[in-house]
Amino acid sequence: MTALDTVIESRGAVAPRDPHRPFWTMRRRDHLTGYLFIAPQLAGVVLFVLVPVGLGIWYSLNEWNIFRGELTFVGGDNYAALLTDPQLPAVLGATAVFSLGIVVLNIAAGLGLAVLLNRRFRGVTIFRTIFFSPVIVSVVAWTLVWGFLLQDNGGINALLAVFGIDGPNWLLSGDTAMISVIVTQVIRSVGVNMVLFLAALQGVPSELYEAARIDGAGPGRIFLRITLPLISPTLMLTAVITIVGSLQAFANVAVLTGGGPGLSTTVLVYYVFQQAFEFNDIGYGSTLALMLLTFVMLLTMLQWQLRRKWVFYEE
Amino acid sequence: MSTAKKLGAATAIAALGLALAGCGAAAPTPVETTAAPGSVDLRMSVWTSNEDQLALFDEIAEAYKADHPEIGEITYESLPFADYNTTLTTQIAGGNAPDLAWMGDLSRDLIEADALVPLTDALKATKGWNYDDLVGSVTAEFAVDDELYAYPFSNSPFALYVNKDLLGQAGAAIDGDVTWEKISELGATVHQATGKAGFVIRDFDYANWGQLATVWTGWGASAWSADGKTCTFDSPEMVDAFTFLHDAAFVDQSMPGPGTTADFFAGDAAFTVAQVSRAALLDGSFAYDVIPLPNGPEGEYSVIGQAGVGVLATSPHVQEATDFLAFLTNPENAEKLAAYFPPPRESLLTGEQLAANNPKLTADQLESVVIDQLPDAVTLPNHTGPAEIKAAGKTALDAMWAADADVEAVLAATCEAIEPLLSK
Numbered sequence: 001m002t003a004l005d006t007v008i009e010s011r012g013a014v015a016p017r018d019p020h021r022p023f024w025t026m027r028r029r030d031h032l033t034g035y036l037f038i039a040p041q042l043a044g045v046v047l048f049v050l051v052p053v054g055l056g057i058w059y060s061l062n063e064w065n066i067f068r069g070e071l072t073f074v075g076g077d078n079y080a081a082l083l084t085d086p087q088l089p090a091v092l093g094a095t096a097v098f099s100l101g102i103v104v105l106n107i108a109a110g111l112g113l114a115v116l117l118n119r120r121f122r123g124v125t126i127f128r129t130i131f132f133s134p135v136i137v138s139v140v141a142w143t144l145v146w147g148f149l150l151q152d153n154g155g156i157n158a159l160l161a162v163f164g165i166d167g168p169n170w171l172l173s174g175d176t177a178m179i180s181v182i183v184t185q186v187i188r189s190v191g192v193n194m195v196l197f198l199a200a201l202q203g204v205p206s207e208l209y210e211a212a213r214i215d216g217a218g219p220g221r222i223f224l225r226i227t228l229p230l231i232s233p234t235l236m237l238t239a240v241i242t243i244v245g246s247l248q249a250f251a252n253v254a255v256l257t258g259g260g261p262g263l264s265t266t267v268l269v270y271y272v273f274q275q276a277f278e279f280n281d282i283g284y285g286s287t288l289a290l291m292l293l294t295f296v297m298l299l300t301m302l303q304w305q306l307r308r309k310w311v312f313y314e315e
Numbered sequence: 316m317s318t319a320k321k322l323g324a325a326t327a328i329a330a331l332g333l334a335l336a337g338c339g340a341a342a343p344t345p346v347e348t349t350a351a352p353g354s355v356d357l358r359m360s361v362w363t364s365n366e367d368q369l370a371l372f373d374e375i376a377e378a379y380k381a382d383h384p385e386i387g388e389i390t391y392e393s394l395p396f397a398d399y400n401t402t403l404t405t406q407i408a409g410g411n412a413p414d415l416a417w418m419g420d421l422s423r424d425l426i427e428a429d430a431l432v433p434l435t436d437a438l439k440a441t442k443g444w445n446y447d448d449l450v451g452s453v454t455a456e457f458a459v460d461d462e463l464y465a466y467p468f469s470n471s472p473f474a475l476y477v478n479k480d481l482l483g484q485a486g487a488a489i490d491g492d493v494t495w496e497k498i499s500e501l502g503a504t505v506h507q508a509t510g511k512a513g514f515v516i517r518d519f520d521y522a523n524w525g526q527l528a529t530v531w532t533g534w535g536a537s538a539w540s541a542d543g544k545t546c547t548f549d550s551p552e553m554v555d556a557f558t559f560l561h562d563a564a565f566v567d568q569s570m571p572g573p574g575t576t577a578d579f580f581a582g583d584a585a586f587t588v589a590q591v592s593r594a595a596l597l598d599g600s601f602a603y604d605v606i607p608l609p610n611g612p613e614g615e616y617s618v619i620g621q622a623g624v625g626v627l628a629t630s631p632h633v634q635e636a637t638d639f640l641a642f643l644t645n646p647e648n649a650e651k652l653a654a655y656f657p658p659p660r661e662s663l664l665t666g667e668q669l670a671a672n673n674p675k676l677t678a679d680q681l682e683s684v685v686i687d688q689l690p691d692a693v694t695l696p697n698h699t700g701p702a703e704i705k706a707a708g709k710t711a712l713d714a715m716w717a718a719d720a721d722v723e724a725v726l727a728a729t730c731e732a733i734e735p736l737l738s739k
Contacts, residue, residue, distance in 0.1 A: 064408075065428065066404060066407060066408045067404075067407065067424055067425060067427075067428030067430045068428045068429070068430070151574045151575065151576060152572060152573065152574030152575045153574070153575045153576070154574075169572075169573060169574045170574075171574060172521065172573045172574045172713075172716065173717075258522065258709075259706075259710075260522075260709065260710065260713050261713035261714075261716075262710055262713045262714065263710055274706060277401050277404070277405065278400075278401060278702040278703070278706065279700070279702055279703040279706070280404055280408075280424075280702075282408070
């Protein structure tokens with residue numbers, strides 16, 4: 001042992017390596033296996049999430065003239081433009097209304113359907129299939145069909161006319177366009193929440209219901225005091241995915257209303273698409289996309305923090 | 316913004332920078348290519364997916380390849396019309412631009428950005444091309460300072476299609492001078508008698524307001540001044556034109572209201588304003604006529620919808636692409652293309668010539684709705700930044716399509732919305 005080895009060992013920094021000890025220890029093999037398993041996903045996250053987000057940040061600091069191929073650094077100009085964009089308040093308002101409508105209707109309808117279909121009666125499987133089936137339909141095809149049904153001389157108004165009702169011009173009236181977009185989106189996607197709630201409801205121990213009934217609790221009280229707390233983790237999950245999904249919903253707005261009439265259905269993600277890919281303002285579009293990303297992150301973090309307060313875990 | 320799009324944008328910038336750094340928009344000199352045999356592949360973006368039209372393009376490409384050993388493949392990439400501009404722009408941004416492309420209202424942006432190769436010298440230098448044969452009025456949209464940047468391969472005037480059967484059912488007929496007032500009156504009669512629609516401005520759908528130039532031009536109105544800098548939506552002429560349209564939709568019901576679909580070619584309407592090239596949709600299921608646009612208060616007028624084809628400056632084969640464009644549009648091939656697209660060549664603009672390739676319309680009809688219309692025709696509104704202007708205009712004009720709309724106020728708001736974009 002040299003003098004240097006002695007010094008190192010005395011400081012406890014590096015232990016001398018046992019020359020007979022194999023490099024591929026069980027611990028190292030386990031680590032390597034773990035890394036290999038997550039490598040594809042990690043590569044995907046880096047390539048398709050982190051790099052694009054980083055580039056999005058870079059683009060938001062630049063003005064990109066696509067036809068000329070010129071990228072000009074403009075610093076915070078695109079962020080300043082957010083403050084002076086006369087259309088942005090209306091876009092954010094439409095986004096808030098759309099998301100709120102989707103979340104409330106989707107979770108309420110999903111839970112309601114799950115409670116109704118969590119019973120044993122003839123044909124229950126068929127009903128579950130019927131309510132879930134829109135989920136597997138292409139969103140564009142679904143929206144196109146609804147576009148025909150909701151037009152002024154479409155199927156919905158023809159149906160209403162049978163009952164003597166003069167239906168509105170659903171997609172071209174400022175009062176009904178947003179409702180139409182929300183409802184068609186909810187009908188298409190409510191099946192996912194329904195299935196999740198069904199699974200959660202079937203996990204609630206039946207003894208708890210029996211005990212509650214013996215104690216004289218009514219159906220409403222049982223639902224509020226037993227069912228809701230026990231499915232609250234699922235409620236949390238559905239709330240998160242529904243909010244995130246509502247902020248990303250694009251195709252139904254693009255196909256049904258094109259953001260109109262006026263700006264009444266121009267939600268943020270559609271506005272991002274317009275600015276970046278229709279108006280070729282990639283810089284401002286990136287800035288808006290980052291704002292959307294920030295909203296999604298903040299809302300998700302908020303819900304995650306709130307879970308301690310309203311999510312019940314048996315443990 | 317989806318991650319995939321972000322990644323696309325990521326790869327785009329580097330490629331675009333490199334591509335544009337190496338390619339200027341200089342006019343190619345009319346010299347023979349020095350490319351090695353089979354070393355040049357050309358790609359042209361088109362918005363047609365019509366098999367007959369694509370077969371004709373392939374036939375022309377094969378003929379060109381036979382005399383040009385340097386050409387490996389010539390492919391035509393069909394992009395959906397609705398997304399054509401967005402897709403082409405994304406391809407340019409991604410460094411995947413085609414060598415040649417059809418273009419409509421994107422042409423102004425492309426020309427201003429020097430993204431198109433100047434064609435005049437190359438076409439004039441091509442033997443037998445006969446540049447002077449081009450009709451001046453139809454090249455203006457694709458030219459700057461007498462330099463042509465795209466060949467206007469399609470110059471289709473808007474015309475009024477008439478369903479004679481529906482008029483007959485309603486006991487109505489066209490006689491005397493055809494004016495918009497008269498058409499609205501007849502349309503209302505047909506609607507009341509048959510329940511079918513009166514007149515339809517095809518492709519307008521209460522969204523694509525540029526199509527309304529086929530009406531407002533008759534009132535002497537225009538969307539903006541000739542230099543493109545001042546909005547004229549709030550002019551008295553435009554107010555009158557929109558008052559006519561508003562009344563037609565909400566008072567006379569001679570035009571189907573917003574959200575109501577009526578396809579003339581399926582027999583759902585008495586009249587439609589559509590381009591002559593749409594005659595291919597006539598299937599003989601009803602008796603029809605095709606006549607020039609009705610007179611407005613300002614008298615006779617004509618409007619054309621145009622499409623051009625140009626060479627993109629980012630092409631790695633500008634020389635060969637320009638040469639192929641010259642071949643594609645020479646007099647012989649222009650005559651073949653005239654089967655589908657009204658040509659810009661004076662020598663081909665006779666009723667007999669066009670009728671030879673158009674089984675739906677007679678020589679007389681083609682004479683009156685094409686030949687007579689082209690010299691003084693105006694184009695649909697076109698400007699740099701067309702998508703943003705179109706969207707801003709639509710957002711403002713949405714308020715017009717309610718029964719109680721204040722026409723003057725809505726048009727003033729429309730000017731407020733688009734005026735800042737005109738000066739960009």
